[in-house]
Amino acid sequence: MNKYKQNLYTILLILTCFVASPFIFHRIWKTSSDAKKQINVPPPSVSSSANSSSSADSSTGAAQTPDSAPGDASQTPSDTQTPEASFTLGPSDLTYFDDALFIGDSRTVGIKEYGTFKKSRFFCSIGMSSANIDNENIDGTTFEELIKNNQFGKVYVMLGINEVGNDFQYTLTKYRAVIERLRANQPDAIIYIQGNLHVSAAAETNVINNANINYLNSLFAELADNKKVFYIDINELYDDEYGCLTAAYTSDGVHPLAAYYQQWCEWLCQRTVITNAAPEPATADPNYYQVEPTAAAAPEQ
Amino acid sequence: MVFSSLEFIFLFLPAFMLVYGTASKKYKNSVIFLGSIFFYSMGFRGEGIENILIKTSLFILTVLFNFIIGEFIQHFRKAAKFWLIVGIIYNFSLLIFFKYTGFFLENINGLFNSNLPVKEIILPIGISFYTFQNVSYIIDVYRKDVESEKSLINYGAYISMFPQLIAGPIVTYSTIAKELKNRTHSIKKVENGLKTFTIGLGYKVLIANQLGGMWSDLSMIGYESISSGLAWMGIIAYSFQLYFDFMGYSFMAIGLGEIMGFNIPKNFDYPYLSVTMTEFWRRWHITLGSWFREYIYIPLGGSKCSKGKIVRNFFVVWLFTGIWHGASWNFILWGLVLFALIMLERFVIGKFLNQFKIVGHLYMFLAIPLTWLLFAITDFSDLGLYFSKLFGIAAESDVIINSNDCAKYWGIYGKFFIAGTILSTKIPEMIYKKIKNTPFCAVLLLAVFWASVYCMYKGMNDPFLYFRF
Numbered sequence: 001m002n003k004y005k006q007n008l009y010t011i012l013l014i015l016t017c018f019v020a021s022p023f024i025f026h027r028i029w030k031t032s033s034d035a036k037k038q039i040n041v042p043p044p045s046v047s048s049s050a051n052s053s054s055s056a057d058s059s060t061g062a063a064q065t066p067d068s069a070p071g072d073a074s075q076t077p078s079d080t081q082t083p084e085a086s087f088t089l090g091p092s093d094l095t096y097f098d099d100a101l102f103i104g105d106s107r108t109v110g111i112k113e114y115g116t117f118k119k120s121r122f123f124c125s126i127g128m129s130s131a132n133i134d135n136e137n138i139d140g141t142t143f144e145e146l147i148k149n150n151q152f153g154k155v156y157v158m159l160g161i162n163e164v165g166n167d168f169q170y171t172l173t174k175y176r177a178v179i180e181r182l183r184a185n186q187p188d189a190i191i192y193i194q195g196n197l198h199v200s201a202a203a204e205t206n207v208i209n210n211a212n213i214n215y216l217n218s219l220f221a222e223l224a225d226n227k228k229v230f231y232i233d234i235n236e237l238y239d240d241e242y243g244c245l246t247a248a249y250t251s252d253g254v255h256p257l258a259a260y261y262q263q264w265c266e267w268l269c270q271r272t273v274i275t276n277a278a279p280e281p282a283t284a285d286p287n288y289y290q291v292e293p294t295a296a297a298a299p300e301q
Numbered sequence: 302m303v304f305s306s307l308e309f310i311f312l313f314l315p316a317f318m319l320v321y322g323t324a325s326k327k328y329k330n331s332v333i334f335l336g337s338i339f340f341y342s343m344g345f346r347g348e349g350i351e352n353i354l355i356k357t358s359l360f361i362l363t364v365l366f367n368f369i370i371g372e373f374i375q376h377f378r379k380a381a382k383f384w385l386i387v388g389i390i391y392n393f394s395l396l397i398f399f400k401y402t403g404f405f406l407e408n409i410n411g412l413f414n415s416n417l418p419v420k421e422i423i424l425p426i427g428i429s430f431y432t433f434q435n436v437s438y439i440i441d442v443y444r445k446d447v448e449s450e451k452s453l454i455n456y457g458a459y460i461s462m463f464p465q466l467i468a469g470p471i472v473t474y475s476t477i478a479k480e481l482k483n484r485t486h487s488i489k490k491v492e493n494g495l496k497t498f499t500i501g502l503g504y505k506v507l508i509a510n511q512l513g514g515m516w517s518d519l520s521m522i523g524y525e526s527i528s529s530g531l532a533w534m535g536i537i538a539y540s541f542q543l544y545f546d547f548m549g550y551s552f553m554a555i556g557l558g559e560i561m562g563f564n565i566p567k568n569f570d571y572p573y574l575s576v577t578m579t580e581f582w583r584r585w586h587i588t589l590g591s592w593f594r595e596y597i598y599i600p601l602g603g604s605k606c607s608k609g610k611i612v613r614n615f616f617v618v619w620l621f622t623g624i625w626h627g628a629s630w631n632f633i634l635w636g637l638v639l640f641a642l643i644m645l646e647r648f649v650i651g652k653f654l655n656q657f658k659i660v661g662h663l664y665m666f667l668a669i670p671l672t673w674l675l676f677a678i679t680d681f682s683d684l685g686l687y688f689s690k691l692f693g694i695a696a697e698s699d700v701i702i703n704s705n706d707c708a709k710y711w712g713i714y715g716k717f718f719i720a721g722t723i724l725s726t727k728i729p730e731m732i733y734k735k736i737k738n739t740p741f742c743a744v745l746l747l748a749v750f751w752a753s754v755y756c757m758y759k760g761m762n763d764p765f766l767y768f769r770f
Contacts, residue, residue: 007492009499009743013750017311020754024311027758113703114526257523259700 087226090274097268099153101146101189103178104128106255107197108158114261121152129162130174147185155182156268158194160216161254165207172219179223190273193220195233201244203253210244232271234264302343304553305505307757313340321561322486330458330481333561337461344426344467356425359395360461366391367435368456371442375449388439396432399424404628427467429625431460433592438474440596447475455481464557468550470568471588473595477563484562494559496737499746499753501552506753508721509546510760512538515714516677524686525700530707532690536670538714539677541721544573547586573725576661577654578642578668589625593618615647616640626676631684635675642668 004011100120102108108124111117123138123146133143141149157178163171182191195217198210217233224231238256240246249256256264302309321332341360345353370388374381399422406419438456441447450456459481465472515538519527527535551568558565572585582590594603601614623636646654654661674691678684703709711718723729736742 003488005740006738007488008740009496009746010488010492012743012747013495013499016747016751017315020751021311024307024754024758028307028312113705113709114522114701116701251520251523252517255521257521258526258703259523262701 087230088274089230089232089271091270092272092274094269096154096272101150101152101155102158103133103143103155104158104194105162107161108156110255110258110261111264114258115265116262117265121146121150127162128159130159130171130178131163131166133159133178144181147182152186152189154190154192154272155186156192156194157182158196160196160220161208161213164196164212164216168216168219171216175220176223179229183228189228191229192271193224193229193231195221195231195235197256198235198239198243198245200247200250200253201240201242202247203250204244208254214243230273232268234267237263237267302340304550305502305510305753305757307754308343310502310754313343318560329561330452330454333458333463334454334461337458337463337466340463341427341461341466348423352423359425360431361457363392363395363431363435364457364460365453367439367460368450368453370439371449371456372451374439374442381443385439385443389436392432392436396428398422399428401624401628430469430471431466433471433589434460434473437471437592437596441473441475447478450474450478450481462558462561462563464554464561464563465565468547468554469586469588470551470554470566471592472565473592476566480563486562490562491560494556494561496556496742496746497559498553498556499750500733501549501554501556502753503549503749504545504552504724505549506756507749508717508724509542509544509549510756512542512714512717512721513546515539515710516542518710524683524690525698526702527690528702528704528706529690529693531710532687533670534707534710534714534718536674536677536687536691538718540573540670540673541718541725543673543676544569544725545721571725571727573665573669574727575665576658577646577651577665578639578672579646579651581665581669582639582643589622593622597621612644615644619643627679629679631675631679631681635672638672638675642672 094116097117098119100117102111102117102120102122102124104111104124105128106124106126108122108128109126112122112124123136123141123143125136125138128136136143159175159178160171163174179191179193182189196213198213199208204210221231221233223229235243235245238245238249238260245253245256247253249260251257302313304310317332317336320336321329324332338357338361342353342357345356348356367388370384370391373384374388377384402422403419406417409415410417410419438447438450442449450459459472459474459477460466462472516535519531519535524532548569555565555567566588568587570584570587572581575581575584598614598618601617602610603614604611606614619636619640620633621636622639623633626632626635645651654664671691674687675684678687733742736745
């Protein structure tokens with residue numbers, strides 16, 4: 001008996017390892033086989049955001065809505081769903097963000113801690129995704145409670161980098177649900193979908209790479225209707241000539257250095273929705289001469 | 302292969318123990334040699350089969366070569382010096398080639414504006430350690446401190462022994478010669494070895510790896526955006542990380558050695574309790590200090606010569622200590638700063654610090670993190686920036702700093718700072734000695750083991766479930 005007591009640790013260790021070994025072996029095996037294959041192969045991308053969105057030229061690709069206003073500076077990759085709407089993205093000052101809500105992952109945490117929007121509300125955490133957003137409890141509130149009990153003038157959403165390894169359609173479903181809940185609970189708010197930041201060329205891996213990020217961004221961009229929901233993409237500011245996050249702007253290849261969040265905020269100030277008006281619907285009077293609805297004719301506000 | 306990985310603990314180690322335990326005494330050293338070669342080659346897993354074969358063969362060839370040199374020195378005494386020089390040149394040429402070629406080329410390019418291609422040479426792991434071991438062996442044979450090893454298997458087992466192959470301690474042949482030929486094994490040794498291994502694992506995974514997160518966070522933020530307080534927290538976190546990482550590894554090596562019947566010498570003796578830098582370097586990475594003292598300092602004359610020569614001897618030792626740690630200028634600066642401090646202590650303030658220990662501790666509280674800063678940051682402009690943050694002499698800029706950053710990071714890492722501080726003192730050892738053989742201790746260590754495994758399990762690259770960006 002004494003011998004067992006004297007070597008108790010060895011015995012306990014061997015016993016517990018024996019019990020746990022199937023789980024551990026499974027994990028080891030899974031990790032090494034997963035590392036070899038690339039799970040999500042995005043289909044050849046048809047949307048323009050697969051081509052680097054660093055081009056600020058507003059007539060990129062075939063995605064341009066024919067009715068967009070001449071001053072339109074946004075990228076709207078989906079043309080078929082966009083109804084005839086007119087809007088411009090233009091500058092506002094800092095007070096625009098006083099009634100803003102920012103939802104997102106660690107990049108949004110960066111905006112919160114190192115940006116200039118000190119009066120906005122932030123619901124963000126490292127590791128947040130559209131799949132786990134309801135598990136979060138931040139500043140004493142859940143996501144559902146936050147959007148039910150408060151009214152915001154505008155909501156910025158930036159999620160996706162933490163789920164780029166999941167099935168794309170699954171993520172899109174989750175993300176769409178978040179947007180829908182925002183629309184339902186914040187009927188007067190403008191919703192900005194921020195495209196996910198690229199990673200630097202050096203940081204790209206099997207799963208986390210700019211092709212996948214671009215594809216995910218393009219799926220999210222299709223949720224924009226340009227009436228209430230808009231898509232903006234910071235990559236036009238931070239990309240290098242290869243469509244990757246510029247190496248000098250980052251240390252770990254995934255997050256911009258804190259000093260750049262100021263710039264990010266200035267960029268957001270330049271990308272606020274100024275006008276948002278749909279053209280007049282046709283009246284029933286057959287004698288009313290219908291002017292072709294164009295943006296140019298839309299009333300400026 | 303890293304000790305703190307699931308593959309090592311649950312695949313390699315049990316398999317090795319099984320084979321080693323069942324092998325008869327005659328073959329145990331062969332098992333060590335072959336098992337360690339396998340362990341070594343697994344470290345190159347990502348580099349392609351060609352690289353694995355080349356680097357592993359190079360290692361085996363080096364072992365063979367030094368074994369032969371040892372025998373030549375022993376048996377051809379008249380030409381002993383010649384063989385010694387051949388051996389030293391071979392060993393250091395390899396080390397210099399792999400470790401310093403890039404550094405030399407970059408500097409030549411910088412000096413002469415030339416455009417020599419700097420091809421990236423991947424360092425064979427452990428080369429800094431096994432080179433020193435091989436050289437210590439042939440010098441010891443030359444000095445007749447020890448007789449040359451007759452069995453290639455035994456010599457191979459000595460150099461390649463996986464507990465100390467990758468990150469030391471630097472075990473000299475004479476320390477281990479007797480045990481190579483004749484050692485005992487027992488369940489008690491296995492028990493003690495496993496306990497020591499577990500403690501080391503806990504230090505590395507539960508303290509060092511966690512605090513390491515803080516230093517990477519600071520890099521991610523960028524040093525221009527951190528507050529002064531956070532800069533200090535950062536460098537203290539780094540100091541703890543380095544200590545527990547390295548000490549943890551040494552403990553694991555000692556524990557594994559003990560299971561196999563070897564007494565691997567300890568490498569750390571509460572360095573953070575030192576009152577002078579001189580004392581610190583007798584307590585930190587002890588086997589490296591011994592190597593430099595035995596094979597460089599004393600042959601140069603040690604302390605038994607004129608003051609000027611003593612200073613020169615120290616200079617040589619610290620210059621090479623700096624260079625050994627890394628092929629870039631910040632390491633050389635680091636070595637030279639240590640030299641300056643140690644000379645200052647030797648000739649001016651040492652006695653005072655040793656007498657008034659409070660002052661000594663305060664002095665070291667500054668000297669340790671500040672010297673580690675030189676070690677941690679390679680780029681000189683980053684170094685200057687960080688320094689200016691520490692001492693509040695940063696230029697006025699409108700870079701935004703998160704005024705809450707100290708509180709935020711204390712919230713995340715505070716408990717590790719506290720744990721690290723307590724574990725740097727002798728308190729845990731005193732407690733451990735008392736409870737070592739109790740069931741309570743066994744359960745406690747079991748908890749440490751499984752907590753560590755859990756961290757490794759979670760942190761494994763599961764790109765589909767666990768991004769934390």
